[in-house]
Amino acid sequence: MRDGARTDAAAFVRGFGPVAEAALLRLYPEPREHGDGMLVLGEFGWLAPRVILLDPATGRVYSHLGDSELLAGGLDTFGRLLGEVRALRAHAGGPWDPERAARAALGRVREYEPGVLTSDPDVCAFWRAALLVWPLLHAPGPGRGGLRLGLTHERLATDLGPERVVRIPSGNIPDVLDSHAPSRRFLRDVGLVDAPPVRPDPDRPLSVAALDAFDPHGYRDPPNAARLVRLGGVDVVGSRVDLLLDADDGRVHGWYRDDEPELFPIAADLSTLAFAQWLIARVRAYDREFAITHDYDGLAAILTAVLGTVDPIAVRGPAAYWPNVFDDEAGGLLYG
Known part of the structure; x- marks a missing residue:
């Protein structure tokens, strides 16, 4: 069973690396031993040293930072979840209602992995945050006449x-x-x-x-x-x-x-300043319904990536303002 799990894990990390990067996750070239019988598939791509674990006995995938929280029921659904996020992030244009797109993605996930969308404290809230927040990236559309975004x-x-x-x-x-x-x-x-x-x-x-x-x-x-x-x-x-x-x-x-x-x-x-303020307001509204701040640092990382996609100036460098604002859980700006 363990040899089979390692083989499956190795194939997964080799095949899903680029897809995981789109979801802000890093998969290692090969799975690693964790010391408790678990296999380490990779890590979350921000400052907190949070790793992605596979339990060879059950096939379940966990987010681990001190405690373990369910990330997926198996490698197959883990891959599908990564694909959902990549698709939302890579929207190629055309009419776009971010809330409709997010709720449609949530509906698809409920059909094959409903457990990861619950607000149970033993379930990682990362997917709820990712599926709700990434569609906001495409809401404004491109700007005209010297502005980056087409906010109205x-x-x-x-x-x-x-x-x-x-x-x-x-x-x-x-x-x-x-x-x-x-x-x-x-x-x-x-x-x-x-x-x-x-x-x-x-x-x-x-x-x-x-x-x-x-x-x-x-x-x-x-x-x-x-x-x-x-x-x-x-x-x-x-x-x-x-x-x-x-x-x-x-x-x-x-x-x-x-x-x-x-x-x-x-x-x-001014358009990307207003967009950042609008993002925070939308996140607060989603938090009241979906409790996405249960993964506060994950939510902050997603927001930073969304804003950085349209305005790299806003998030890059040691003096960048927004990453610190988003990640300040004590300040609680993202709580609904």
Whole structure:
């Protein structure tokens, strides 16, 4: 039985490596001994040292980090689950309703592996998170006219509430943004989103529908301060951070105003900033129904990958803001 299980496991890891990578899992070239009779097939592709185990006696597959949680009832369904995620991630265009696509995937999985969709604490929530969140990647569609994503005011207002998405009239947009038409157009036609982790300026609430050029208020100026527009602030534990829009290239930055001021990237443009806020709102709604934060670090890794697909600037490098925000379970931004 054990020799047969090892043979099956070896064939699986050799055949499903690229499919697993699309689901953020890494399969080893050959299965390894775990020391308790289990076989290690691979690991989850983020910081937590979580491994994928196969029980040769039962054929079941587990996620293991201290405790073991069911990942699949067997290698055959494990492969099918990986294929589901890859298909959702690789959608090639055309009409797309992310919630309909996600629920259709959940329905397919219920037919062959219903146990992995339960909220039982002994079942890994990774598949619930993956099947629900990856379809969100394709919801906005490609952007036009210098913006990365084709988000609309209507979509954001429907999901977040109309009072949370505020269009800025042209007369209330600082003149410095005349040099970056895509940003000016997004502010006027789509609007700014009042949703975590962005905080509107308490002295200039978003309901006023007006923006000001950046004023460092006596603090050390960031580079190119005269070309920056303040959108509000972002939540960073223990720090005051301004959210700034660059009128030269449309990028969004954070500016620490503490003892060691620092400018760091937030988003490539206003569309991907709004997309990140919308993602968080959708995840919170899904969590209330499907308890996807039961695998918090897995959910954070999926969100980071989704956002990074449309905006690598937002997630790469040591100063990247979003991976730390998504992964901060103590802060609880993703809880519904």
